[in-house]
Amino acid sequence: MRSDLCSLLGIEKPIFSAPMGGAAGPDLVASVCNAGAYGVIPLWGKPVDQVAAGIDQIRALTDRRFAVNLNLSFAYEDALEACIQAGVHGVSLFWGMEPSAIARAKAGGLVVMSSVGSVAEGQAAEAAGADIIIAQGWEAGGHVWGQVSTMALVPAMVDAVGVPVVAAGGIADGRGMAAAFMLGASGVWIGTRFLASREATIHPDYLTHVLGASEAQTEWYHDLYDVAWPNAPHRALSNSTARAWRDAGAAPPGQRPNEHEIIGTRPGGDPVVRYQSYTPLPGTTGDVEAMSLWAGQGVALVREVQGAAEIVDEIFDEAMTCLAGGPGKPGPN
Ligand SMILES: Cc1cc2nc3c(=O)[nH]c(=O)nc-3n(C[C@H](O)[C@H](O)[C@H](O)COP(=O)(O)O)c2cc1C
Structure with missing residues (x-):
């Protein structure tokens, strides 16, 4: 398969490893790129020297193209300039629609990916010059910008914009990739499945919960994990924090059980408080278990730890089989 997207990005397999704050570092991104797909590294919320260092770390591991992910609800301007200075191939912008950011990135020579949750936003991003629209459905893990499911959002987006649309949310194997292509997507943007890659940097307990969760064990929360990042809806595994909060009447921030309670420490020693937006690192x-264990509804398809390149190859091969009319997985017939 060589889609227009592959030509645009110089890749062989139209699969993106989604940016996952904390979880998707240089090793994951480089492995995905070296496998012929496209990796996206989150470098938002960091000082410029750390942005440059993150880019250098990937370049030490691969000579392939990749993108840097920036969060538009935090200060991003200096990081964007650092990406332009470094001559990075692409930039992925999320959590907000900022036509001036798209225009600046384009003027700086970057390929621009804009994550959106509705057709109106996709059209605004295209009008501002975005090269690729990432249509993120409500099934997605982590912070979820929109309210529409991937199945409904992707074809509506494909009909409404003239640039390639990449499907995100709930896609965790080749069947999902093939389905996204049948809906008109030119690529897939996969997060939760890569949490179970050897290169992902997550705590072993978090990984264990991912590997054991059913499709019904994630929940979308308006503002449960709002400490450090307020007003940002998200999807995570249901856990003891969520259950206690529900049992106490699902109270709004400021009135929840055990607010400000320190429930752990980060590797560097800083505290992690209950309701904090934090990806548990090794x-x-x-x-x-009580921390924000981000995961999408496709988590039920994530049952083993594999190398990131192996995941790319497996998803791609399975999608090819499906699109050629074969079964994605051995079935009863
Ligand atoms: C642990 C985790 C962290 C995430 N962090 C980010 C991030 O920093 N930037 C971003 O654009 N999206 C982030 N996302 C969302 C992903 O980019 C992507 O949209 C989502 O994972 C796709 O759905 P899926 O998890 O069902 O594959 C995160 C997702 C997860 C699971």
Whole structure:
């Protein structure tokens, strides 16, 4: 398969490893790129020298193209300039529609990916010059910008914009990739599945919960994990924090059980408080189960730890089989 998207990005397999704050570092991104797909590294919320260092770390591991992910609800301007200075191939912008950011990135020579949750936003991004629209459905893990499911959002977006649309949310294997292509997507943007890659940097307890969760064990929360990042809806595994909050009447921030309670520490020693937006990293101590265990509804398809390149190859090959009319997985017939 060589889609227009592959030509635009110089890749062989139209699969993106989604940016996952904390979880998707240089090793994951480089492995995905070296496998012929496209990796996206989150470098938002960091000082410029760390942005440059993150780019250098990937370049030490691959000579392939990749993108840097920036969060538009935090200060991003200096990081964007650092990406332009470094001559990075692409930039992925999320959590907000900022036509001036798209225009600046384009003027700086970057390929621009804009994550959106509705057709109106996709059209605004295209009008501002975005090269690729990432249509993120409500099934997605982590912070979720929109309210529409991937199945409904992708074809509506494909009909409404003239640039390639990449499907995000709930896609975790080749069947999902093939389905996204049948809806008109030119690529897939996969997060939760890569949490179970050897290169992902997550705490072993978090990984264990991902590997054991059913499709019904994630929940979308308006503002449950709002500490450090307020007003940002998200999807995570249901856990003891969420259950206690529901049992107490699902109270709004300021009135929840055990607010400000320190439930662990980060690898560097900083505290993690209950309701904090925090991806549990290796070396986190304390009650990891009670932290924000981001995951999408496709988590039920994530049952083993594999290398990131192996995941790319498996998804791609399975999608090819499906699109050629074969079964994605051995079935009863
Ligand atoms: C642990 C985790 C962290 C995430 N962090 C980011 C981020 O920093 N930037 C971003 O644009 N999206 C982030 N996302 C959302 C992903 O980019 C993507 O939209 C989502 O994972 C796709 O759905 P899926 O998890 O069902 O594959 C995150 C998702 C997860 C699971």
